[in-house]
Amino acid sequence: MTNLDFTIVLPYINLFFRGALTAVEITLLAVLIGIFIGTFVGMGKMSRVLILKLICSTYVEIIRGTPLLVQLLIFYFGLPQILGFTIPEFPAAVLALGINSGGYVAEIVRGGILAVDRGQMEAARSLGMSHAQAMRYIILPQAFKKMIPPLGNEFVTLLKNSSLATTIGFQELTRAAQIVAGSTYRPFEPYITAAAFYLIMTLGFSWILGVLERRLAAGD
Amino acid sequence: MIEVRDLHKSFGKLEVLKGISTRIDKGEVVVIIGPSGSGKSTFLRCLNLLERPNRGEIKIEGKSLMDPCTDINKIRQDVGMVFQHFNLFPHKTVIENITLAPVKVRGVNPKEAQERAMELLNRVGLAGKAGCYPSSLSGGQKQRVAIARALAMNPKVMLFDEPTSALDPEMIKEVLDVMKDLAAEGMTMVVVTHEMGFAREVGDRVMFMDEGMIVEEGRPEEIFERPQNQRTREFLSKIL
Numbered sequence: 001m002t003n004l005d006f007t008i009v010l011p012y013i014n015l016f017f018r019g020a021l022t023a024v025e026i027t028l029l030a031v032l033i034g035i036f037i038g039t040f041v042g043m044g045k046m047s048r049v050l051i052l053k054l055i056c057s058t059y060v061e062i063i064r065g066t067p068l069l070v071q072l073l074i075f076y077f078g079l080p081q082i083l084g085f086t087i088p089e090f091p092a093a094v095l096a097l098g099i100n101s102g103g104y105v106a107e108i109v110r111g112g113i114l115a116v117d118r119g120q121m122e123a124a125r126s127l128g129m130s131h132a133q134a135m136r137y138i139i140l141p142q143a144f145k146k147m148i149p150p151l152g153n154e155f156v157t158l159l160k161n162s163s164l165a166t167t168i169g170f171q172e173l174t175r176a177a178q179i180v181a182g183s184t185y186r187p188f189e190p191y192i193t194a195a196a197f198y199l200i201m202t203l204g205f206s207w208i209l210g211v212l213e214r215r216l217a218a219g220d
Numbered sequence: 221m222i223e224v225r226d227l228h229k230s231f232g233k234l235e236v237l238k239g240i241s242t243r244i245d246k247g248e249v250v251v252i253i254g255p256s257g258s259g260k261s262t263f264l265r266c267l268n269l270l271e272r273p274n275r276g277e278i279k280i281e282g283k284s285l286m287d288p289c290t291d292i293n294k295i296r297q298d299v300g301m302v303f304q305h306f307n308l309f310p311h312k313t314v315i316e317n318i319t320l321a322p323v324k325v326r327g328v329n330p331k332e333a334q335e336r337a338m339e340l341l342n343r344v345g346l347a348g349k350a351g352c353y354p355s356s357l358s359g360g361q362k363q364r365v366a367i368a369r370a371l372a373m374n375p376k377v378m379l380f381d382e383p384t385s386a387l388d389p390e391m392i393k394e395v396l397d398v399m400k401d402l403a404a405e406g407m408t409m410v411v412v413t414h415e416m417g418f419a420r421e422v423g424d425r426v427m428f429m430d431e432g433m434i435v436e437e438g439r440p441e442e443i444f445e446r447p448q449n450q451r452t453r454e455f456l457s458k459i460l
Contacts, residue, residue, distance in 0.1 A: 122270055123307035123366075127321035127373060128297035137320060141311050
């Protein structure tokens, strides 16, 4: 214990901040992609068109049934072999995480839609709205409210999972810790520092989410 | 105005409607009574295709609901419905609940829809609640807003599915009063209810349903004073 010295990370602290910022960037972009994909896939899974339902279900099963790390490796190292060109680290990480997130968000979307009372759809349809109008004006806005807590969890999970981008050599927070550990020969302090950065970000985000939830609940 | 011929509906193996035939004329108030599980709500919900009948025919103003070419959304615009559990849109204010469909479905301009909505809210005695969210209203107030919402589409017929069954006793009257006014103005109404007082006073015709069939129908005084069928007599003796 006596040889612990956290001042050794101080000269590198900018590296950590930049890494944290990058982690947030990846996560935000990935969540946006995830929500976009997830909304369609989630609704697709509930579709009456059998082929659409099958495609969307398969997508969700594959995403949820395989490790994110492997998906990431396929994206960065595997795909270039087929495509004939490499995808740079940043878009590769964002896309892999986003496509992964889409699978989970799809289930969140589906759960949110199913949680809206059946009478809402009936009331909307009885007023002459089409299925699409009822979805857009009545069901989805209510479903979205119910989706916020699980979407928040998804964001936190994704933020932590962004550390996997280290494996494709991307300069984010975990990679910063690795670099510092390598150049100081002291792994403990930099990794603890990285962990602290992640923790502060996830706690901060959970707090913001809590405030948002209370605000929205006030409207009910 | 509405013609129903040999309507059948099953849920899985359970046959809920076993051949319903009737007609409802313009301006008529038809009250459907009967024990729970008799198929009266299902019948009502078939009239705007919230339930799809297995066979039979429904025509509203000559247009067949069973014809796949019929645009059901178009038909529903003219058929208002009020539900037992109100089904107001909780994320919209009272006035938004009422203006949404006229604006989005009928393409009425928002300002006109607002004016019309205020008119309707005045009529159901809730003009002061225009900006409120449904969660802040009592059950009776919610149901009156729901009626205003349906009326905003200027329907040719109104369907009521047990509109007072989910209400506390002291709120039933305020909803029934709105419905009475509506009937007095000549609205064509089909009402599923357990309110026998309403059926007797407002109904032009009472229809007694049991086990998926219309057992007996006629003028309220005939059904209530001189029921012809044994099952009608039994039902009425239990509830009156």
